[in-house]
Structures are given as C-alpha cells and as structure tokens.
Amino acid sequence: MIKNNQLLSEDWTVVFLGFFLIIIALLGILVPTPSFGWETTSELTEKVLSGKNLIKLVQVFGITYVIALLSARLLGKSIKGTAKGFPIVFGLTSLALILAGNAFLKNWNLEAVIFSLAIGLLLSNFFTLPGWLTETLSTELFVKIGLILLGTSVIFGDILKAGSLGLIQALVVVISVWYFAFWVSKKMGIDEEFAIMISSAVSICGVSAAIATSGAIKGDSKKLSYVISIVLITAIPMIIFLPFIAQALGLSQAVTGAWLGGTIDTTGAVIASGTMVGEEALKISTIVKFSQNVLLGFAAFAISIYWTMTNNQSDTVKESKPTLGIIWERFPKFVLGFIAASLLFSFVISSETIDSVKGGFKALQGLWFALAFTSIGLETKFSDLFSKEGKKPLYAFLIAQLFNVFVTLAVAYLLFN
Template sequence: MSVPTTLPQTDRRGPFLTEDWTVVALGLLIIAVSLAGVIVPAPAFGWNHPSELLTKVFAPGNLLAVLGQFAVTYSIALAGAALLRKPLRTMLLGFPVVFGLTILALLLAGNKTLKDLNLEAVIFSLTIGLAVGNLARLPDWLSAALSTELWVKIGLVLLGTSVIFGDILKAGSLGLIQALLVVLSVWYFAFWVAKRLRVDEELTMMLASAVSICGVSAAIATSGAIQGDSKKLSYVISLVLITAIPMMLLMPWAAQGLGLSPEVTGAWLGGTIDTTGAVVASGSLAGEAALKISTIVKFSQNVLLGVAAFAISLYWTYTKKGTANPATQQPTGTSAQFGLIWERFPKFILGFVAASLLFSFVLPSTTIATVKDSLKSLQGLWFALAFTSIGLETRFADLINADNRRPLWAFLIAQGFNIIITLAIAYVLFG
C-alpha cells in the first residue's frame, strides 16, 4: 500500500495529557491489569542449536506469549498516540515494524553462544536499529511512529516494580552512601568539564546526569525536567549505550587483574556502568557476590533519580533558562516559581516511585511472585523497543560531526573520572 510522504501533524488542540502524565497513566494501567489477574506470560527466547528454534522459541505456546506481548504493547502505544493526539495511522503502520526488529534482537540475544558473552538484548536492539537507520532511508511514516521517550519512560515506571526499598535497606547503608558520593562528585565534575569545553547548557545537564546517576534513565529524567531537545537526548543515550559495551566486558577483567574483592568489584561496577542491564551482565561475569552488590548500588542510584530530577528542576527554574519572565530573567513571584517547578518536574518519576512503594510495602509476597516475571519481561521489552527506536533515529555521521566532538570528549573525560573516583569510594566503603 502507498503511504503519502506528507504526514498529518499533531492535533493543534493539544494533547489530552502531557507525555509524562500519559506515561504514568499507561505504566500504572499495565501494573493494575496484571494485578487484576490479566497476566501476559513471559516468552522464552533461549536457544542453542537451530533445531531448538522450532521446538522452543517457535513452539505454539511461546508464540502465543509473544503475540500476547505484542497485543499489550501495540495497544499501549496506540493509546499513548491517542492521548498525545499524534497521528494514529503512523503508529498503526510503524509500531509492528519496530516490534519485529526488536523480536529479531531478542532472538539473537537468546542464542547460547552470544548469551555466554553476557550481551544484553538492548545491545542487539540498538545494533539492529543503527544498521537499518544508517544503511537505509527510513520512510516518513516509520520515522513519525518512533516514540523513544514514551516507550523508555513506560519501561521506567515498570522498573519501579523491581526497585524494592526493603532489599536495599537489608543490604545496609553502604550502597546508598556510595551512590550519594558518586552522584555528587561525578555530576559536578562532568558539569565543570562540559562547561570548560563550551558544551551548551541543555546538553551539559543531560551529560552530567547520564554519567553520574544511572545513564539512560537519568538523561531522560533530566531532559524532562528541563524540557530538553529530543535530538540532544538521543545523542546522549547513544553515547551511554555505546560506551557501556566495552565497559561491561572489560571492567570485570580489570577488577580481576587488580585483585579486587567481589564486594569492591560489585560496588565499582554498579556505580560506574550507566545502564542497569549492563551492570547485571557485567556483575554476572564477576560472580554472584559481585552481582548482588553491583545491583544494590545501581538500584541505590536509581532511587536517587527522583531526588536528582527534582533538584535539577529547581536549578533550571531558577536560572535564566527556566524563568517565567524572559525580559527580567527572574521568576515573577513565589506562586509562579512553584508553579514553574511543578510544570517542569518529570511526572513519570511519580509513577516510578508509586510502583516501587506499592511493591515494597503494600503488596503481599505471593501477589508479587505471581506478576513479577510478566512485568519484568514487559519492562525489558519496552526498553528493547526504545533502544531499537534510538538506533533507527541515530546516524553515525551526527555522532562524530564537528558540532558533537566537544560533548563527546566531555562525556569520555567525565566517564574516565567516574571510573577512578568510584573505584576509590568503593574500596574505602567495601574494601
């Protein structure tokens, strides 16, 4: 069928809900439906020999689980487009393409040989998206369907169901202490380096948050807090994911070479690597004890995400970029100040916190055990869909052009400082 190159624009009447409130509504809806008993089984993608593709992955029951996840994510994606008054036709056509590419990534990630390398599915999603996006020109209807931020934020709300405050508290306060020290020191260093290299303020804020807090999640939260440029956000996310791959593979080897204990290794990995999936994969390479500590430290940083987003909202509001009165460059009054803070605060963080509190302190363990696998699988799928979308949107030429070299150097220098200072803090606290 032919699709016109000129696409309908977003409804001029404005969205029913802002993107963040749409994410909160849709993320909590998925959780509520699961708790009500409508549980989508988590499909299996693991295989060793090609014959197992037919007997395991493409078995009728497993295909039904894949179709069930497609039905859920497709419906949510269409509901998101409707709430945001975006063209439904492009989402109707484009989402199945992104889903198909993502399933291909999950199939590759499920191969035993590749899985033994501890490569996360999101790496394959990003790689496939980058290959397609850089080797072929995307049709307009597919480009218009890509909703990276929406899909990642839905995954972040679902991530709250696995960030259990009780687990962190049981492990003691060391993880939270390290997370706080790392976030503060690395954020300010990254901010200082980026300013010295004359990186623009929006990109500086996103880079500093991504390096210091929790990678993609922090970059998205910061972009929401300052209403940042989506192209700059995609650039930062691409940097985070690309640098996470060598760090994930090399840091466990470096820790072994340095003779670090499993506890120090885990704290180093969890505080340095910027994506949760890569932390888990890297921690698995270093052993069970290191994996436990690395996960706790990373979750501690995730918990600080909401606090950091609020602090960034305050900072941005009280600078010339966030003032309500451009003529005076000053806030126009106390009520206006708080109104602007609330307007810029990333509301999807509320969904993340609500989900975490619900699963930490309200739901019985039997209920959590019933729904956790399904929700975790859907969370991973939303992330994989988003990373496929990031790859499709990202062009290598844009990453290395002259305008992007300074933020690239700022990111790499800050990441180098992050590796060194986090190792020192981890050694003092866990050594």
Template sequence: MSVKSKPFTLHEDWAVVILGALVIVLSLFFYIVPVPVFKWRNTTELMSVVLTAGNLKIVLIQFVFVCFIGIAGARITGKSVRNFVAGFPFVYLLTIIALLIAGNSTMRSLNLEAVIFSLVIGLVIGNFFKLPQWFRDMLSTELFVKIGLVLLGTTIIFSDILKAGSLGLIQALIVVLSVWYFAFWLCRKFKIDDDLTMMISSAVSICGVSAAIATSGAIKGDPKKLSYVISMVLITAIPMMIFMPYIANYFNFPQEVTGAWLGGSIDTTGAVVASGSLVGEEALKISTIVKFSQNVLLGIAAFAISIYWSYRKTDGADTVEKPTLKVIWDRFPKFVLAFVAASLLFSFAVSAETAAGVKDSLKNMQNAWFTLAFTSIGLETNFKDLFKNENKKPLYAFLLAQLFNVIITLIIAFILFN
C-alpha cells in the same frame, strides 16, 4: 450549521501517567502479560525454544497488549490512530528482531543490550530507505520511553535500601554526588549543551542506561542525544567489565574492595554481575549490593533533576529566572510523579506475594517499551548526526568523567570495605 467538535487531547506527560497506571492496574487486577523467551545459545535452541508456536503466541499477546496501549496513547495525544495501526506492527517487528539478537548467548556474554541493537537496526533502515512522512510522524519515541520509565518505578523498592546495607548506601551516595558534580563541571568546561551535560552526568554517576533515559525524560531531552549517550555507556561498559577484574586480581585487591569498586563504577547492572562473577562469590555479592544502592537512588535523582530543570529553564531561552510555583508545576514532567507513585505503591501497598507475581511481566513490558523507543529513535535519526565533529567533546567528557569515577570509587571502596 453544525460545528464539528474538536477531539479531546491531553499533554503527552499526562497521557503517560494514565497509560502507565493503566498497564500497572491491568497487571495487578486483571491480566498478567506472559513473558516471551528470547534467550538462545545455538540454532537448535533458537528453533526448539524461541521460535515455537507457544512462544510466538506469547509474543503476539504482548504485541496486542502494547498496541492497545499505543493506540490509546495516539488517541489521547491527538495523533492519527489510523497511521499508528498501520505503522506500529513494523516497528514492533524490528524490535522483536533486536530482542532475538540480544538474546543470543554470545551477545549476552558481551553485555550487549537489546536497546543498542534496536537503535542500530532503526538507524540502518532509517538512513538507507526513504520512509514516508506519515510513518515518521507516527513514531512515538517520547511516549514509549516515558511509559517504560513509569514501569521502571515498580522495580525501585524503597525497602531494598535497607537490604543494600549501610556501607553500600554510603558509597552510593558519595560516588553519585561526587561523580555527578565532576561530570557536570567537566561538561561545562567543554562547553557541552545542557541536554547532553545532564544526561552524561547522570549516566556516569548513577546507573548508566536507565539514568540517561530517566534524565532525558525529566528534561525533555533530544532523543538523538540520548541515543548517543547510551551508545557511549554500553560501549565503554564492555572493556570495563573485562579488564577491571583482571586489574583487581593483578594488584591483589580484597574481594570486598573489588566488588565495591566494580559495583560503583561500571554503569550497567548486567556488566556488574558479569565482572563480579569473574572475581569470586564475595565480590559478586558486594558488587550487586553497591550497584543496587545506586539504582535505588535513581528515583530521587530523577525527581531532583526535574525540579532543577523546571526551575532553571525558560521557554525558548537559556537565561536563569525565578519562576513562580505555578510555572514550575507547568514545566515539571508529570510522568516523574507516576514513576515515584509506582515505586511507593510497590514498596508499601502491594504485598510481596503480589509483587513477585507481576514482577517479571512488568520488567518485560518495561524492556519492550524501551526497545521500541530506541527502534523509533533509530528510524528518525540521521547517521551523520551521531558522528559530527562536535560529538567528540561529549565523548571526551564522558571518558574523563568515567576515569574519575573509576579512581574515586576505588578510593572510597578501600576506605569503606578494606
């Protein structure tokens, strides 16, 4: 009697390492996925630039490429390839709608990123329509997020630390360390769970959305909690982006100090650039340098958090133990190694000309994976989960940590840049 062999499968983290490497290798040596246009100001521009046959063809090419990687991911992680092929086009279509909304000039001026729209669209559909179980099982949120994180590593260039300047790097180190530990202590005082504590601390202190996503991946965090943290980041960035430049102008802060303050305390890069532009050219330059310095620290922070979490957490318990190196290795999120490897590759092995040629494509692919992930999070999240009473404590902790961030960053900016 013949015995049917069990198909070969990999743990999701190792699958992400392979798939992320595959995207990078294909981009470097075989095919650069073209970048579709999603930016538009009015209906005329939407029809004549975004919804043209040429641009829609590029969107289709991107779909085929991403779908191919997704099918490979479903196959090697043991998920149903048939269900993925049947359900993924719908998820991709929702993601494209989110990118189109975010591409509007009004939304861009408010710094509303595509991930927030993909999350909202997913939430609406997931809560008002009954989705079949096979479709929910098909959603590969963690896979999408982690592939995006590996591609994020290609933008974290170590040589750019030098370009950021000594003062910008010093401020970034002080702010990240002090704000992270304050937020961590505050969350402990509020008795917030470990997942949210780590995500809030990283989001407030490092670089907002990217830091929250990287931390969630490193600690295998709950995607629903991640969506809540990112919603807080994006919502608070808007009033900060608008009012902080006016506060600086009212008190006649020097442009250098204002730029360092904006760059060190506003959590999203787009909001930093927008607010720096409201102040002046020098403020814009300094704010970008400081923010860039914080972004560079993301890789180091993700690696440190991964080791801490692997060492501290036990399987099914919250007690502290001293595991062996083998246990730490087994728990360590392997995608972080791919993230660091991608950063090292583009920092020291890939020529500047080659990196410049694939930069936009890889950045676009990274954004696509993140947006797909948040569409999936929305589709599998219940509205009620985001607005329970216990969610008030994380909100209070986040706002207080952000207030501390604003104050301590202003003090450091005056000391270093005045």
C-alpha cells in the same frame, strides 16, 4: 500545553497508561513473558520461534498495540498512522530482542536497546522511509511508559537490606562523579542538556539514568541515543579488564565488588564482571549497584526541578523568578508517576503479589525501552551522531568515567577493606 485535539498532555497520558498496565496486572491479568534466549540454531527454532512462544509474543503485541492506539487518541495523533506504523516498529524491536537473546552476545553485555538502535539507524540511513511512518513514531511516550514500570522495581524495603555501606558509597560516588562530569562537560563547551545526560549516565546507573534524565528535561532523542551508545560500548572493556586490574592490585573480593558496582554503568555488566571475580564480589557489586539505582528517582526529581527553574521557562517569564504555578506546569509529571509506582510497590502491595508480577513488568519495561530506541534509530542520521561536535561529549564521558574509576576505588577501599 494541551492542543485542541488532545485529551491529555503527554506526561499525564504516560502516567495514565503506565498505571493502566500496572492495575490490570494487579487484577490478575498477567503480562505474558516470551523467551528470547538461545544459543544454537536449533534452540532458536525450538524455543524462541516455537508456536507456544510466538503466541506469547502476539499477546504482548496485542497489549502494546492497544496502548499505542489509546495514546494516539489521547494525544490527538493519527490513529490510522499509528495502526500502520506501530506493528512495523514492534516487528523490528522483536528482531532486536531475538538478536540480543543470543548467548554469545549476552556474554558481551550487548543489550537489546543497542540492537534496536542499530536496526533503526541502518534503515533510516540506507533506505527512504515513508513519511507516515516517521510521523507516527512516539519515542518519548515509549521511554516514559518504560520508566513508570521501572518504578515498580524500586522497593524501599530492599534499599534498607542493601546495607548502609552500599548506600554511603552510592551517595558519595553519585554526587562527586555527577558534579565532576557536569563541570568537565561545561568546560569543554558542551550544552547543558547534553552535559546533564552525560553526568547522570556516568554517575548513577548508565542507560536507565540517561533515559530518566532525558525524560525529565525533555531532552533531544539524538543526544540520548549518543549517550546510550557510549555507555554500552564503554561497559564492554570494563567488564573484562577491571577484574584483572583488581587482582593485580591485590584487592579483596569485597573491595573489588564495591569497585565494580560503583564504576560499571549497567546492572547486567556489573553482574557479569562480579561473576568473574567470585561469589562475595558478585553480592557486594550487586548491592552497590542497586543502591545507585535507587537514587535514580530522587535524581530525576531534583534534575526536573532544576531544569524547570533555570532552562525550561517561557519567554514571558524568563527574566523573573518562576512561580510555583509555572514550576508545576513545566514539571514532567511522569517523574511523579515513577515515584508513585515505587511507593505503591514498597508500602501497599504484598510481597507475594510483587513476586507474581515482577517478571512480567521487567519484560514489559525492557520492551518499551527497546521500542523507544527502535524509534530513535528510525528518525536519526549517522551524520548527526558522528559529527565533529560529537567528539566533545565522547571525551567528556571518558574523562568523567576515568575519574569515576579512581574515586570509586578509593571510597570502596575505605569502606569495604
């Protein structure tokens, strides 16, 4: 529903702004990609904090600042408040990106979003934040813009190259693990919104799946941050121990790679773990994980339809079957933007153009996600994340992940042995 002072709904605003970024990049206005990787203090000073790199960071800030101000205008929010608040969020997010760029922390797969969330949580829980700052936070907007840009990396040609075995495993694992996780969550009394986020995160591709699902069902940002935290924390021991377990079981590199790719929830963690095993394991694990990532758009679309028809109806139509008009009104349009971006880059844009812009899109996509999690942290209290009610989702996730480990091992052995 569009309010009087809004020009567009939030979802259409996201689609407009996401494709605005895509179009300017395709026109040759490439997004700068600042470097955040460093190992020593001198490398931090000479590389990350160098004048040349800081200029790139300022340029990225300028682009995102314009987008933030434009979104405030389209959504009828305070432009003055956004003008003051966004630079603070961007500064905190830049700090998170620098921390995440440390080589030691990268080896542990501690991604930028966890630092963004942690910085926001520390500030919101130990300091009193001004009202004008918290009122201008745009968590959902940032997440959905990131997802539109994520669509540019889901190339259908690569899906075919990924191989039939990878796709078969991805389908079997995603469907079986998703329904098991959802069933366990409901049995433990977890609400449906939380259950869907947990199920998507554990079965598809971790962080990205949780974010996409939350956007599709207009989920609670506090629940989303909780699921993301579980995903990232759980990935660390899995990176370390699964390769050793595979070796103890005498599994081949192909089976091990398929097992890692289908079990570990984040792409970065899969690559890190596959590298520990060997070249073939790394290749197979990447193919399987990519196959699961490809299913994200289809899953988000299906979840959107399901949620619209069962849980997202107004009181006046709750008792009757929703019409196509109601489904369209309630359907999250950003999902269409994600699919449109994927189709555009799969069948219209040349591979040479894609190669020239994909680095900038990947960096910008990661930045929007990090901005979103800084915002989530700034509006969340520890008491909300670690309440007694928070134990059930954790147990449900761990049980589903254990099921995922055994099912994926069985499927990987059957297909790749």
